[in-house]
Amino acid sequence: MNLKIFDTLSGKKQKFTPINNKKVRMYVCGPTVYDFAHIGNARPIIVFDTLYRVLRSIYGEDRVSYARNITDIDDKIIVSANEKKISTEELTKQTINFFHEDINSLNVLDPDFEPKATETIPEMILMISDLINKKFAYIKENHVLFDTNMSKEYGKLSKRSLDEMIAGSRVEVAPYKKNQFDFVLWKPSKNDEPGWESPWGRGRPGWHIECSAMTKKYLGESFDIHAGGADLVFPHHENEIAQSESSHGKFFAKYWMHNGYLNIKGEKMSKSLGNILTIRNLLKEYNGEILRFSMLSTHYRQPINFSRELLESSHTQLNKIYKALNLRNVKNDGAQQLIPNSLLDDLNTPMAISEIHELVNKLNDKNISDKDWLAYRNQIKFYGQLMGLFTLDPNAWFVKDKKSLSNEDKSEIEKMINERNLARHAHNFELADAIRLKLDKKGIILEDSNNKTIWKLKNGR
RNA sequence: GGCUCGGUGGCAGAGUGGUUAUGUAGGGGACUGCAAAUCCUCGUACAGCGGUUCGAUUCCGCUCCGAGCCUCCA
Incomplete structure (x- = not known):
């Protein structure tokens, strides 16, 4: 080590x-x-x-x-x-x-x-x-x-x-x-x-x-x-x-x-410049793991340019990772993991994240055996343990996004999805697309996969 | 003025003396009723000028540009 x-x-x-x-x-x-x-x-x-x-x-x-x-x-x-x-x-x-x-x-x-x-x-x-x-x-x-x-x-x-x-x-x-x-x-x-x-x-x-x-x-x-x-x-x-x-x-x-510093629009964030973003306010819009991921996506000694784009990009990436972690239902065998060299090299977290993406690619590969798949997932989880990421149950991660909606909203959405699926089975695609469009206008995106329709919010929050 | 650290593809961001990450945005394709997701694929980036070298984005020098510290500050 x-x-x-x-x-x-x-x-x-x-x-x-x-x-x-x-x-x-x-x-x-x-x-x-x-x-x-x-x-x-x-x-x-x-x-x-x-x-x-x-x-x-x-x-x-x-x-x-x-x-x-x-x-x-x-x-x-x-x-x-x-x-x-x-x-x-x-x-x-x-x-x-x-x-x-x-x-x-x-x-x-x-x-x-x-x-x-x-x-x-x-x-x-x-x-x-x-x-x-x-x-x-x-x-x-x-x-x-x-x-x-x-x-x-x-x-x-x-x-x-x-x-x-x-x-x-x-x-x-x-x-x-x-x-x-x-x-x-x-x-x-x-x-x-x-x-x-x-x-x-x-x-x-x-x-x-x-x-x-x-x-x-x-x-x-x-x-x-x-x-x-x-x-x-x-x-x-x-x-x-x-x-x-x-x-x-x-x-x-x-x-x-x-x-290094955290900058906003190229300037140091400081009281005197009046460009302060509190953790508390940011947490209202982005969950803590998104903030954490953003922070680790630049090497710690470099200045970080903090922006909405950075947060959005972090969110997209985390969605992808969490989705992949949940693709197969296999039990963790708790195998011992090696600490990646990227992190041992002066905490090169951006490189570690790129390695995670490469592992995620493996998880998305349908031709990989369950045994190998599990090994890859274990590696990702270990990266997560070292960086304080991927701690949520993958299902919880996506549910967490939707906490801003009321239960009434949610059941309304579910109802519309059911109607649409009925229409789809009847090959009434016109009606199905109309419902998709209606939800889309409300900022709801549907994904049909494996006989199941899941939905999420367009802006991810 | 003194000192420090930087300038990488549309954007974000690693890294390396020769095989040119990764993400995101965009183009093309596969798949899909349509989409999404996923996969494949494309665009050939390293501020400028010199020098060292068989070869430099990577080393050295200069120039330009940017940020920070010298005052409370993570």
Whole structure:
């Protein structure tokens, strides 16, 4: 089993060898919970869930430790809670519930740990104190700041030097910073803001320190894979490395993985551009498996151009796959499957999907023996297990499409189909075609096969 | 301005120093009362210009174009 992953730090595809193959440890930066998760947030969740599934398959389910944090204290949360006139606790609790509901629809496995920032405050305070003791951090105007000048390797992940950034910068430097890129480890809270007692007064943590404290607590000082969106490379992950490695003097994460952006009409989706699509809204129109499939149809490091066409195409493809899986009624023999090389090669999911299509072709071949057919279906199901797809019963998949219709509609449709079939048997094709046309106008498509007429919705939903 | 990453057939999207995926849309055919589904088949894509090579879409250089980061962000 030879897994290769692209590591941002070395800038190369690397053979994956865990620090300890009895326990493979991975960490993914999770959401800041102040609003509904958008489809761009779903990308790392889905991609690295796929990585988690592949690792579990290679090393064993109980030998992979996956932590994904929740940032539940942050300025954006405070602002949003104030606007909504609720407490930050209320807001984050609600948002976390929505988040879990949304990503469960995407068929994402639960991580082994899902720590919240507010539950890791003592560990953060300890790490900050340690950094102060080691002179990597300083206190100024009630803030504790990390001194980037003290960290010789600062910039190694994002491959930039402090000098370069200063030369090209166009932001004003906060007065309490010694150097422009110093970042906050701890900041004071006003009386009406959430805060915790600390050696530096009542305050709250800066954004980056939580991940350093959490990884240490749940995965250890050094661990295998740290992942997240490409926009976290700088400054978030750069700062995490600086904090953690300065604090314990060992390397932090062995491999760094970053997914590309999700774009809408060629532009990055972001709050400031106002082109946000929430997972929740998309789920009203497309089921989670379609969203998931869409996300995996582009390689995770490439930008993905998210569009209605992509979703429609994913739906068509899934229809085809589910239909083929259901062609023959043979029992699964549960034969052991090999992990496909495509997925072992830096999670090449588009290639895996093309391989699935080739297998589907075999399923559609009437000349294939039941034994071979079953073997092909098992392979497809295994691809599905690794990518979190094809989990529904094939019958359920097609029924699911029709949930938007009322029972009255459905029985009306059934009635018309019966009439049409009677007409067909009487060779009254004129009437039969008239009924087909009538249903077609309602967006219902009929398929006659094997003495049975099945129907589906034209737009597939 | 500095840094990073890209430009593949109508569209989406892998990959490769020579056999040119896969899907989707479209053309043709088989099948079908008609359709659908399925199968077969077709269109010969790799931004431009140089260089290396017996041979480059794939390696190197330059040019053009696009996106991103340097500020909260998955």
